[in-house]
Amino acid sequence: MxxxxxxxxxxxxxxxxxxxxxxxxxxxxxxxxxxxxxxxxxxxxxxxxxxxxxxxxxxxxxxxxxxxxxxxxxxxxxxxxxxxxxxxxxxxxxxxxxxxxxxxxxxxxxxxxxxxxxxxxxxxxxxxxxxxxxxxxxxMGTMLDTTRLRSAIGSYFNLNPKDVDIMFLGEHGDSMTPVFSLASINSVPLSSIPGYDKKKLEEMAEYYKTCAAEVIALKGGTIFAPAIVMAEIVESMVKDRRQIMPLSVYLEDYYGINGIYTGVPAILSKDGIEDVIKLPLNKKEIEGLKDSASIIQNAIKDLRDSGFIE
Structure with missing residues (x-):
C-alpha cells in the first residue's frame, strides 16, 4: 500500500x-x-x-x-x-x-x-x-482523546491501559462527552475495580477534554501521541483488522443527529468506514452527545452563511 x-x-x-x-x-x-x-x-x-x-x-x-x-x-x-x-x-x-x-x-x-x-x-x-x-x-474524531483517557485510567488503576475500554464521543474539542456507563477494564466494570472513585474519574475525563491546551502552551503543539494514533489507524486499514474506533464519521439519525461528521464508534476496514455503531447510551450521555453535535452544526452553518462552503 x-x-x-x-x-x-x-x-x-x-x-x-x-x-x-x-x-x-x-x-x-x-x-x-x-x-x-x-x-x-x-x-x-x-x-x-x-x-x-x-x-x-x-x-x-x-x-x-x-x-x-x-x-x-x-x-x-x-x-x-x-x-x-x-x-x-x-x-x-x-x-x-x-x-x-x-x-x-x-x-x-x-x-x-x-x-x-x-x-x-x-x-x-x-x-x-x-x-x-x-x-x-x-x-480522527475522538480516537486521540479516547487514547489519552484510556492511558490515564490504566495508570490510575495501575493496570494495563490496553485493556481499558472507554470512549469519548462527539466533537474533537471541549464539548466531547465520555461514556462511563459502558466503561470497563478487560470486561470488568470500572466500578468493580479496587480504587474506583467516580468523582476522580469524572475529573480525569474533564481534564483530558482539554489537556492538549497544556501541551501546546508548554511545547507549542501536540505531536507524538497524535502521530501514534494516526499510525494505528493507518495500520488498522492496511491490515484490514476491522477494528471499532471512535472516528469522525457521517451521521444519519444517530440519536436524532443528522448530516454532520462527529466522533462515534465505527468499524474501520481496508475500504474505509464499514459501519457506524449506535451505542446504548444513558440519558446524560445522549444529551452530552447532542450538545456536542449542535456545536458542530452551528459551526457548519456559520461557514455556509459566510460563504465559505455551499
Whole structure:
C-alpha cells in the first residue's frame, strides 16, 4: 500500500517516521507547499531506513497521489496557546478545500483520512468538496482523546491501559462527552475495580477534554501521541483488522443527529468506514452527545452563511 501525507509539518513528518518504524506500507509520500521542508524531512527519515525495513519515504507534488491508497491530510494552521480548535474553523477551511480539490484531480478512489483541525468540520468539508462516498472520508474524531483517557485510567488503576475500554464521543474539542456507563477494564466494570472513585474519574475525563491546551502552551503543539494514533489507524486499514474506533464519521439519525461528521464508534476496514455503531447510551450521555453535535452544526452553518462552503 501507498500512503500520501499532505502536510510535512511536525505532525505529518512524525507520522511518516512512525510508519517507517512500523514498516507496514510500501511507500510514504510527503507533500507540502514548502518543498524544502518536505524534502528535508524525507531525507532525514530516509537516512535510517536500512535499520527499519522496506518502507520508502519520498517527497513529491500532488500528481503523486494518483496511486495512493490512503491520503492523510494534516496540513493547516495549528492552534496557538489560548485558542480552541473551533477558532481555526475559518482559518483552515480554504486550505482544506484547496488540498481536496488538488487530490481529486489525480485520485478519486483513495481513502481520505482527515486530521486537520477542527477535524469534524474539516472532514465534512473534505466530504463535500471531494464528492467521494461517505465510507471513503473520515476524520480522527475522538480516537486521540479516547487514547489519552484510556492511558490515564490504566495508570490510575495501575493496570494495563490496553485493556481499558472507554470512549469519548462527539466533537474533537471541549464539548466531547465520555461514556462511563459502558466503561470497563478487560470486561470488568470500572466500578468493580479496587480504587474506583467516580468523582476522580469524572475529573480525569474533564481534564483530558482539554489537556492538549497544556501541551501546546508548554511545547507549542501536540505531536507524538497524535502521530501514534494516526499510525494505528493507518495500520488498522492496511491490515484490514476491522477494528471499532471512535472516528469522525457521517451521521444519519444517530440519536436524532443528522448530516454532520462527529466522533462515534465505527468499524474501520481496508475500504474505509464499514459501519457506524449506535451505542446504548444513558440519558446524560445522549444529551452530552447532542450538545456536542449542535456545536458542530452551528459551526457548519456559520461557514455556509459566510460563504465559505455551499
Amino acid at each position: 501507498k500512503v500520501s501525507i499532505i502536510g510535512a509539518g511536525r505532525l505529518g513528518a512524525t507520522l511518516a517516521y512512525t510508519l517507517t518504524l512500523k514498516d507496514i506500507v510500501r511507500e510514504v509520500t510527503l507533500i507540502d507547499i514548502n518543498r524544502n521542508l518536505s524534502r528535508g524531512e524525507m531525507l532525514d527519515i530516509s537516512h535510517g531506513i536500512s535499520l527499519t525495513g522496506h518502507t520508502r519515504v519520498r517527497t513529491a507534488e500532488y500528481d503523486s497521489v494518483k496511486n495512493a491508497d490512503i491520503i492523510v491530510i494534516t496540513a493547516g494552521i495549528p492552534r496557538k496557546p489560548g485558542e480552541s480548535r473551533l477558532d481555526l474553523n475559518k482559518k483552515n477551511v480554504h486550505i482544506l478545500k484547496d488540498i481536496v480539490s488538488n487530490i481529486v484531480k489525480y485520485n478519486k478512489s483513495a481513502i481520505l483520512f482527515v486530521v486537520s483541525n477542527p477535524v469534524d468540520i474539516m472532514t465534512y468539508v473534505a466530504y463535500k468538496v471531494s464528492g467521494f462516498e461517505r465510507k471513503k472520508v473520515f476524520g
